[in-house]
Amino acid sequence: MAKRSDTPAEETQPERKRGSGAQHVYEVLRRDILNLTLPPGSLIDEVQLSERLNMSRTPIREALVRLASEGLVSTLPNRSTVVSNIDFLNLHTFFDALTLMYRVTTRLAAENHTEADMAKIRACQAAFSHAVDTQDAQEMISTNRDFHAAIAEAGRNPYFTGLFCRLLDEGRRLLRLYYLSFDDRLPHRYVVEHDEMIAAIEARDVALCDRLGRTHADQIVAQIQQMIARDRRHDIPL
Amino acid sequence: MAKRSDTPAEETQPERKRGSGAQHVYEVLRRDILNLTLPPGSLIDEVQLSERLNMSRTPIREALVRLASEGLVSTLPNRSTVVSNIDFLNLHTFFDALTLMYRVTTRLAAENHTEADMAKIRACQAAFSHAVDTQDAQEMISTNRDFHAAIAEAGRNPYFTGLFCRLLDEGRRLLRLYYLSFDDRLPHRYVVEHDEMIAAIEARDVALCDRLGRTHADQIVAQIQQMIARDRRHDIPL
DNA sequence: TGTATTTTAGTTGTCGACAAAAATTCCGCG
DNA sequence: CGCGGAATTTTTGTCGACAACTAAAATACA
Structure with missing residues (x-):
């Protein structure tokens, strides 16, 4: 080569x-x-x-x-x-695990967070919001990962945190694949959902956190699947 | 050659x-x-x-x-x-993760298992049952781990399988700590519960698998906690 | 005698080198 | 011109050695 x-x-x-x-x-x-x-x-x-x-x-x-x-x-x-290359054939297992971890970590954060945790989470969200404002795709991906990692840390379960971070990193590669020179208006929705998550965590509303985690995961999964579907067209040989 | x-x-x-x-x-x-x-x-x-x-x-x-x-x-x-030594102060996080993984892997096994998976699971259960019959504590711990690992494999999600196996190994150390020269009649209950799990998986009854996984996890958690509580008495200084 | 400092012993992190295995090239033969 | 096999090159897995660092022992000193 x-x-x-x-x-x-x-x-x-x-x-x-x-x-x-x-x-x-x-x-x-x-x-x-x-x-x-x-x-x-x-x-x-x-x-x-x-x-x-x-x-x-x-x-x-x-x-x-x-x-x-x-x-x-x-x-x-x-x-x-x-x-390692990304296993597109078994992406559904990745989505399953990611969705469950979104829910679990957000729930646990609602139960176990401290004020220091909230400060870190808010800082990550500020960084993410800034990246969205400046349309910096790479920074959006990275700060989004940090935001959810901070939530997981607040949940105080190292087993879940470990798996979740691994999944988030895998997702970082996935998103990077499709975000190379492409962006749309979806990220604003993520900013709003992140704010809702923060509020729910601070209110210690476990049920709401679970629901928000699930819908947030659904958003991201749907976005990735859409990107893959859009990309699939180029794969048709002529 | x-x-x-x-x-x-x-x-x-x-x-x-x-x-x-x-x-x-x-x-x-x-x-x-x-x-x-x-x-x-x-x-x-x-x-x-x-x-x-x-x-x-x-x-x-x-x-x-x-x-x-x-x-x-x-x-x-x-x-x-x-x-690494066992973190007794944060055992509850271990129990949380273990319980969730018991439920998830059993559910997924109900959905995704094949006949070959069932054969492996039954073989593991036979080995576990034999270990219980012969009162071999070490073999019980080891084969119990293999049984649940086989169920996780049948679930076909490497992320969950990876975390679950790590948790099972950690549990293996925990049980070994207290099983050194001690056994009671509880293992028979595990054999029965394992058989129920096998039947539920084969019937692809996801809801039942979830319930069985949870109660099975509760059993093990309760047993470990009881052992720890019993052991704690020796820690009182005079 | 107790404490601070130096010396010593022991263990880890890193290095360069060498041998085994795979990948590649070369060569003879059809 | 193509193909199979031998030779060469490249890359990995392992080794012994040495320097840096830590912990303990020995020594000096109040």
């Missing part, structure tokens, strides 16, 4: 703290994967990465193992590791 | 297949952690392990990274990694 000259330059100084090597490459790779800078199916070359980040292959391998156990990359034995 | 490997005992000969080093130590450590052979808080010494398993530190580190990202061990920076 042809090398791309616009690889993200991460030339760090040789001055690095001792334990942070693997952590650093983990964060870099994770960010690039979620931003689709490394599109699904990309081959990850260890020595190329080690040269680019000025470190040995050992910390890179450690980061790859971590990413593999989170499902972000797949490593074939004795073969190169590739960025 | 590929070389034939003997029984994967503790002391493996230098004859090992190339890619299987890290996998092997991962499985060994995982088994020992879940069996409480390595009790929570145990320090894991890399060089000691490398000597015991006749391999370098590199594959051992890879296995430790994987275990850490699954939460089975915690690795302090520049310090030794220890087996």
Whole structure:
């Protein structure tokens, strides 16, 4: 495959703290994967990465193992590791899990949130609203994820939070696929729904949170399905 | 021709297949952690392990990274990694997640199971029933986990299956803590409930599966809480 | 004797190198 | 010109070694 000259330059100084090597490459790779800078199916070359980040292959391998156990990359034995591609055939399982987690985390947030949690959630919502105002699609996707992650954190259940964040990241890649140069008026609806969620959480109205979580999930699922359906037309061979 | 490997005992000969080093130590450590052979808080010494398993530190580190990202061990920076201890203060979050996953996976199994799934589930239930008959506590814990994991597999949602298996493993450690030399007549009740679950799944009765999953979870949660409460008495200082 | 500081031992994180396996190229033969 | 197999190249999995860092032991000092 042809090398791309616009690889993200991460030339760090040789001055690095001792334990942070693997952590650093983990964060870099994770960010690039979620931003689709490394599109699904990309081959990850260890020595190329080690040269680019000025470190040995050992910390890179450690980061790859971590990413593999989170499902972000797949490593074939004795073969190169590739960025996991999105399983369009089983998207419904993703939607099922996402919907349930939207509901559960919002409910739990209503029950367990503190004032500090609400402050964080409001800050995330402000960032999301700003991204919508400025029509920044990438920022919208990222801040939307942070908003719901903050709600999950307020729910105080690390098991749900862990699964939900994983799902949100997967959704981040999905949305990024279709949001590359496209936007519509739907995001305003999300801003409104987010505000409703905040109010319901603060009022500790569990039933309302459940309903809002479900409808919000339905919105996003419907949007993604619509995008896929619209995109399907290009797949017809002539 | 590929070389034939003997029984994967503790002391493996230098004859090992190339890619299987890290996998092997991962499985060994995982088994020992879940069996409480390595009790929570145990320090894991890399060089000691490398000597015991006749391999370098590199594959051992890879296995430790994987275990850490699954939460089975915690690795302090520049310090030794220890087996994660059970968070008794936040057990309720564990119970919440476990209950929800019991319900969801059983429901999905009712909707999506095939005949092959039912065969596997029945085989697991037979193994569990046999363990109950022979009063083998360790085998009961292990086969009970496999039974519910098989139901989750039949539900065909890898996100739920992943979280559920993680919870079941955590529960395996919890039960093992209290089942060391103790058993009562409760397991028979589990056999009956398992049979009811199988019937409900096969009948594709989603509502009944939901109810059975919830009550089954309640049983287990109540049992664990009772064990903890009984154990608490010893904690009173005089 | 108790406390602060230095020394020492031990463990982890990183490195470069080497061997095995796969991918690729090269070459002979039909 | 195409194809099968051997040789080469590339990439991964593993190894031993070393530096950085932590914890404990030993020493100095009030």
